[in-house]
Each structure stands twice: as C-alpha cells, then as structure tokens.
Amino acid sequence: MAVSPGSFFGRATVEVARDLLGAVLHASGPDGQWTAGRIVETEAYGGQDDPASHAAGGRTPRSEIMFGPPGVAYVYLIYGMHHCLNFVTEAEDVAGAVLIRALEPVSGEMTMAERRGLAPCGFRPRDLCTGPGKLCQALGIDRAWNHVPVTFAAGEEPARALVLELSGRRVSWGASPRIGITRAREWPHRFFLSGSGHLSR
DNA sequence: GAATCGATGATCT
DNA sequence: GATCATCGATTCA
Numbered sequence: 001m002a003v004s005p006g007s008f009f010g011r012a013t014v015e016v017a018r019d020l021l022g023a024v025l026h027a028s029g030p031d032g033q034w035t036a037g038r039i040v041e042t043e044a045y046g047g048q049d050d051p052a053s054h055a056a057g058g059r060t061p062r063s064e065i066m067f068g069p070p071g072v073a074y075v076y077l078i079y080g081m082h083h084c085l086n087f088v089t090e091a092e093d094v095a096g097a098v099l100i101r102a103l104e105p106v107s108g109e110m111t112m113a114e115r116r117g118l119a120p121c122g123f124r125p126r127d128l129c130t131g132p133g134k135l136c137q138a139l140g141i142d143r144a145w146n147h148v149p150v151t152f153a154a155g156e157e158p159a160r161a162l163v164l165e166l167s168g169r170r171v172s173w174g175a176s177p178r179i180g181i182t183r184a185r186e187w188p189h190r191f192f193l194s195g196s197g198h199l200s201r
Numbered sequence: 202g203a204a205t206c207g208a209t210g211a212t213c214t
Numbered sequence: 215g216a217t218c219a220t221c222g223a224t225t226c227a
Binding site: 054081182 | 217218219220221
C-alpha cells in the first residue's frame with residue numbers, strides 16, 4: 001500500500017468513512033493482547049457545519065483534537081459509561097472524525113469476550129463488537145488512547161497500538177442516516193457493509 | 202423478535 | 215444543570 005496514514009486520513013471525512021469499510025483494525029490492549037476486527041460500520045462527523053459534531057461549537061478543549069493532524073485516535077466517554085472510538089480526518093485546522101460503530105471479529109475473540117465479561121464459551125460473536133461502546137470494551141480502548149496514531153504496519157509498540165490493514169476491502173456498501181443523535185439526523189453520513197451480520201442495532 | 206427505560210460522568214453554558 | 219454519537223435488563227409478543 002502506497003498511501004501513508006496522514007494522506008489516507010487527511011481527506012474529506014465522508015470519503016474516509018466510506019474507505020474504511022472492510023479494512024481490518026488490529027489493536028493491542030493495555031495488557032498487550034492483540035485483537036482484530038473488520039470495520040463494517042462507520043459514521044462521518046464534520047466541523048462547524050455539522051450540528052451533530054463535537055466540533056459544531058468551534059474549538060473547545062475536548063474538540064481541539066478534531067482540528068489537529070489527521071490519523072490519530074479520538075476516544076471519548078458517552079452516557080457516563082461507554083467509550084467511542086473515532087479517527088481524526090481532514091487537513092490540520094479542519095475539524096473532522098470518523099466514528100467506528102461496529103466490527104466483525106477477526107482474531108482474539110476469546111480476549112474480546114473476556115474483556116466484555118462474557119462466558120469463555122457459548123458467547124455469540126455478534127455480541128462482541130456490534131456497537132461503538134461494545135467494540136471499545138472488546139478492544140480494551142479507553143480515553144488513554146486519545147492521540148494514539150494509526151499505523152499501517154505493526155511496529156514495536158507493546159501496548160495501545162492501532163494498526164489498520166487496508167488490503168482486501170470489500171466494495172458493497174450502503175449509506176443511511178446516522179444513529180442515536182438528535183441533530184441533523186437526516187444526513188446520510190452512516191456507512192455500512194451490505195449484508196454484514198455484525199452491524200449495530 | 203421489538204419496544205421501553207434507567208444508569209452514569211465528562212463536557213460546556 | 216442540561217446535554218449526550220449507548221448498553222443491557224426487562225417487558226410483551
């Protein structure tokens with residue numbers, strides 16, 4: 001793959017959200033355990049022009065990261081108990097981020113189940129990563145991952161590394177309105193792999 | 202299977 | 215003090 005993380009993520013948020021579909025995300029948790037899943041559902045969030053975005057009100061201490069360099073993780077806590085994983089997009093000083101909504105587990109399912117508090121055997125793979133909060137728990141991601149750079153090849157990092165495998169992406173995707181928000185609901189900024197059995201509800 | 206509802210804390214006004 | 219991009223338990227079917 002010829003592209004760098006900076007050039008891949010430093011594009012229009014909607015394009016990045018669509019191009020992430022089918023890519024495999026590998027993450028090494030705080031315990032050094034690797035897990036991986038295919039990205040099957042994303043949502044694009046913009047800047048001041050997007051009323052549903054954290055950056056809608058301009059730069060604040062929290063949204064500052066969305067204006068920063070592309071290709072890093074943005075993790076925040078929602079409803080007091082769930083983490084959400086985003087990737088920063090667009091050029092520097094332009095706000096944008098892609099929310100990762102659902103994964104199809106590829107490897108490390110046992111580790112995921114353990115982190116999610118599910119039984120070691122008998123759990124359903126569909127219960128592991130079919131939602132933003134669930135996949136963060138399964139991958140061991142919390143706010144300590146803020147600013148973690150996304151790379152395209154495994155490095156030496158023992159823990160809290162994000163490696164994205166862009167090869168082998170599928171092309172059959174769809175778009176729909178975003179989920180669970182109250183503003184700008186009608187924007188078709190949610191993207192998903194057609195026919196995936198691992199989409200969020 | 203679908204619908205309802207409460208928990209919970211960082212952030213910003 | 216209002217907001218919020220969720221989940222899981224519970225209910226009804």
